[in-house]
Amino acid sequence: MSLYDPERRRNDPAARVGMALLRMAQAVKKLSLAEAEEQGLTPVQAQTLLFIRHTKPFLASVGRLAAELGTTHATAIGVVDGLIRRGLVAKEPSPSDRRVTLLRLTPQGEAVCRNLDGWGQTLAEALGRLDSDDLMSLERHLGALVWSLREAGALQVSEPCRGCVHFRENAAPGTPEPHRCVLIDRYLSEADARLACPDFTPAALVGRDSPANPR
Template sequence: MDRSARAAGIAAAILRLARAAEAGERAAVQAAGFTPAQAAALRFAAKTRPDVATPGHLARVLGVRHATAVGIVNPLVDRGLIERRPHPFDRRQSVLALTPAGREAWARLERWSSGLEAALETLGPGELDAFEAAIAKVVAEQVRAGRLVVSAPCAGCVHFRPGAHPGSGRPHDCALIGRALGEAEAAMECPEHTPA
């Protein structure tokens, strides 16, 4: 079989896995009273560094227009799960944050599993390493093509300067935004992550 046919077969398998995971997620989040997009917004507010957890970045992560992202968030605000807070550095923007009730809702959703993790755990160490490297390469190509936004922690980002402020409570630096970061912030996801 030629490379093109193999690639098409693998792409079809990935799509089937994605559909199965999405169907399982849809059932789990609907049972909890959310849409999949609302669950994604809760995850975004829970996992994204507070200074970049803006509705605009949520729109980028979800691959939707800004107005659509606002439409996803508004019912969560109305339910008291997400709140809009003033942006810490830019008065023209707001950031999204979970309320205590939102943290509880996210904790319940986070326990849901698609079964993919268990399936991946059946791979041997070498297989898992090769699979991880191959998926990372495919994801990177999708990011470069502008088809995918990947949020990730600061480590490994071209803008991250670890230990730039030794002895400080905020020892790291993000060159993109020109701000010092604490350990907890640097461990959170950022939609502006650019692999080094």
């Protein structure tokens, strides 16, 4: 039976929660459309600009964008090409692998992104009405659900480095790039560590503590 079937929801707590999430997704879609249209963008164009702005520059590739959007490589290229024509995005080959195309914002794209700083604020305000204990509980349970969906290949999740199983904080203290990612075998500046990475894997969900935050 479908989640839309009231009889199933009456007898199945998981179905009721699933339906609540679907309704939230509908609300988020509506809000995202309105917020993007204020800047003359589609929601996927706005998401693309925000992906480029908040992702480590050497990881902001077309392929990773496609995974972030949950779409095909060809569709992601179409979105990027539209933003290039508007002068918001530029692309260039990766210096480490010229088969990989990296994306960056133009000054005009940066300006548009600043106008998107309120993206998702309506949802954040709604969640802010929960008391702190309920909000922390919701964060914990939704986080587990998100990572379960990620493991199933249903979505990509990007986060900054701290808390990732691959992150080594202050591996080279006193240098311009003091941190290290063992997954890509690369040293990182503090600015890099604060930007999102599509390969983020939370240490808490792989049964071990983060090397950056040992017990």
